[in-house]
Amino acid sequence: MTPxxxxxxxxxxxxxxxxxxxxxxxxTPLQFTGLLFVAPALVxxxxxxxxxxxxxxxxxxxRRVPVFGVESFVGLANYAFLATDARFWNAARVTLVFTLVSxxxxxxxGVLVALALAAQRRGRRVALSLLLLAWALxxxxxxxxxxxxxxxxxxxxxxxxxxRSLNWLGDPGLALPGVILADAWRTMPFVALLCYxxxxxxxxxxxxxxxxxxxxxxxxxxxxxxxxLRGVLLIALLFRTLDAVRAFDIMFVLTGGGPAGTTETLTLxxxxxxxxxxxxxxxxxxGVLVFGVVMALAWGFLRALRVExxxx
Amino acid sequence: xxARGRLRDAVVLILMTLYAGPFFxxxxxxxxxxxxxxxxxxxxxxxxTLAHYVAVFEKSLVPxxxxxxxxxxxxxxxxxxxxxxxxAYALARLPIPGRGALLLLIAASTAFPQITTVSxxxxxxxxxxxxxxxxxxxxxNTSFALPLIIWLLAGFIREIPEELEExxxxxxxxxxxxxxxxxxxxxxxxxxxxALLTFLxxxxxxxxxxxxxxxxxxxxxxxxxxxxxxxFEVPWGDIAAASILASLPPIAIVVGLQRYLIxxxxxxxxxx
Numbered sequence: 294m295t296p297x298x299x300x301x302x303x304x305x306x307x308x309x310x311x312x313x314x315x316x317x318x319x320x321t322p323l324q325f326t327g328l329l330f331v332a333p334a335l336v337x338x339x340x341x342x343x344x345x346x347x348x349x350x351x352x353x354x355x356r357r358v359p360v361f362g363v364e365s366f367v368g369l370a371n372y373a374f375l376a377t378d379a380r381f382w383n384a385a386r387v388t389l390v391f392t393l394v395s396x397x398x399x400x401x402x403g404v405l406v407a408l409a410l411a412a413q414r415r416g417r418r419v420a421l422s423l424l425l426l427a428w429a430l431x432x433x434x435x436x437x438x439x440x441x442x443x444x445x446x447x448x449x450x451x452x453x454x455x456x457r458s459l460n461w462l463g464d465p466g467l468a469l470p471g472v473i474l475a476d477a478w479r480t481m482p483f484v485a486l487l488c489y490x491x492x493x494x495x496x497x498x499x500x501x502x503x504x505x506x507x508x509x510x511x512x513x514x515x516x517x518x519x520x521x522l523r524g525v526l527l528i529a530l531l532f533r534t535l536d537a538v539r540a541f542d543i544m545f546v547l548t549g550g551g552p553a554g555t556t557e558t559l560t561l562x563x564x565x566x567x568x569x570x571x572x573x574x575x576x577x578x579x580g581v582l583v584f585g586v587v588m589a590l591a592w593g594f595l596r597a598l599r600v601e602x603x604x605x
Numbered sequence: 606x607x608a609r610g611r612l613r614d615a616v617v618l619i620l621m622t623l624y625a626g627p628f629f630x631x632x633x634x635x636x637x638x639x640x641x642x643x644x645x646x647x648x649x650x651x652x653x654t655l656a657h658y659v660a661v662f663e664k665s666l667v668p669x670x671x672x673x674x675x676x677x678x679x680x681x682x683x684x685x686x687x688x689x690x691x692x693a694y695a696l697a698r699l700p701i702p703g704r705g706a707l708l709l710l711i712a713a714s715t716a717f718p719q720i721t722t723v724s725x726x727x728x729x730x731x732x733x734x735x736x737x738x739x740x741x742x743x744x745x746n747t748s749f750a751l752p753l754i755i756w757l758l759a760g761f762i763r764e765i766p767e768e769l770e771e772x773x774x775x776x777x778x779x780x781x782x783x784x785x786x787x788x789x790x791x792x793x794x795x796x797x798x799x800a801l802l803t804f805l806x807x808x809x810x811x812x813x814x815x816x817x818x819x820x821x822x823x824x825x826x827x828x829x830x831x832x833x834x835x836x837f838e839v840p841w842g843d844i845a846a847a848s849i850l851a852s853l854p855p856i857a858i859v860v861g862l863q864r865y866l867i868x869x870x871x872x873x874x875x876x877x
Binding site: 336341342424434446548567 | 622635816
């Protein structure tokens with residue numbers, strides 16, 4: 294029995310609260326109305342997310358290469374192949390580095406920007422507009438902005454570095470940092486916005502009291518601000534980590550995974566296997582693994598958040 | 606206000622302007638004559654030109670792609686809001702069997718990686734004959750828009766005092782009437798936030814659109830920009846102009862409807 298239904302039973306026996314007071318005998322019709330209201334959305338979700346996720350599991354057990362008319366059940370062979378596939382492990386490593394560095398940068402910068410904005414007296418709306426612009430642009434546009442900034446001869450980045458001619462996206466050592474920078478630029482405003490909203494909710498009396506007690510600025514930050522931001526930072530970490538593992542557009546457009554696979558993430562490897570070499574089974578297997586990683590991360594973070602909330 | 610405070614505010618504003626610099630640089634580029642594109646310095650064009658915008662409108666597929674993007678994003682919002690509002694109300698208020706499991710499924714599907722579902726979605730929509738159509742893209746986008754809308758709206762509806770509905774029921778109103786005349790007006794701001802976020806996500810969406818579109822019949826702006834034709838040299842000026850056009854709706858939302866956007870983002874992230 295669901296929690297909602299047990300509440301309904303209680304309000305039937307004690308008819309003082311809840312809407313059921315007016316229709317005491319109408320629980321079944323209410324359930325019916327509820328199902329009727331949920332049904333269209335549910336059908337849609339079943340067709341567009343549940344069914345595809347089950348289908349992709351099945352696909353990942355097939356060897357399916359449509360161009361050659363090949364389709365046969367191969368069990369876990371695709372996964373066994375990936376386990377010893379150097380390209381897969383390289384993609385996993387790139388995804389890990391991309392996620393760790395990009396999310397780390399965003400969190401640090403995001404907190405700093407949030408602090409600056411929260412102390413802003415005039416022009417907050419303008420400052421927020423300028424900040425959120427980077428976050429709201431289509432990621433393909435962001436990729437094009439940075440491709441142009443990184444241009445070896447006409448790029449603003451090399452110009453500002455004093456007329457260098459670094460080949461940002463063509464150099465195996467620079468391409469991943471270049472992609473990470475573009476992604477961090479795009480997503481840091483989200484972290485900053487969450488922290489900024491939390492900072493605004495802190496009553497100024499807390500700071501005043503601490504200052505009376507002789508706390509310095511650093512102490513105010515580490516003893517008051519950071520602990521208050523802890524919860525919201527965990528949430529930002531959750532959303533940003535999941536997004537970074539799922540990231541696709543920025544590297545697909547900016548580098549296409551190159552040079553020499555140095556920016557090829559798991560999502561990019563999956564896409565190219567699916568739609569460029571048309572190996573649907575193998576591509577589906579990589580997709581399933583990405584799904585597993587994302588769900589495991591989400592579950593882990595939500596557990597951590599719940600632990601976080603308990604003492605509060 | 607103290608002089609120091611004013612100086613501080615000015616510094617923050619300058620820093621934020623610099624942060625948006627990559628975009629402004631693209632604006633500058635879009636007005637540069639072809640001959641000055643590949644030379645630095647000068648930073649600014651000697652005589653700003655609209656040539657790239659003219660080229661984008663007359664020779665590229667971007668105008669058609671803008672129409673496609675607008676149509677797909679608009680229809681996605683309509684579909685997701687229409688289905689989502691009823692579902693959210695039911696999940697927030699009515700005794701649905703298996704409600705906990707449903708909410709869990711909806712929350713989890715907001716985290717589904719697109720790369721995982723893109724191949725079966727492609728096969729499904731191809732079988733239905735919806736490849737390279739608006740309808741196919743709208744359905745694909747609904748797969749991520751609908752869970753988000755339900756999640757946001759259910760949270761908002763739960764905050765509306767039940768007494769307001771009870772008063773309407775006493776007057777003999779039906780569920781649908783209550784939804785229309787009590788809940789809808791009260792959730793209008795939340796609905797606006799959810800719709801804005803959905804529009805923005807659909808407008809910016811790339812992976813589904815790139816995979817499911819095959820011609821100008823359904824190519825959206827991000828796809829058109831990613832596939833911008835350049836045979837011998839990359840047309841940086843035209844790409845810049847197309848990028849600016851693609852950015853206009855997001856900018857309008859960030860500048861003009863900022864309050865709704867921020868409310869939606871915060872509710873989506875912070876609501877349990």
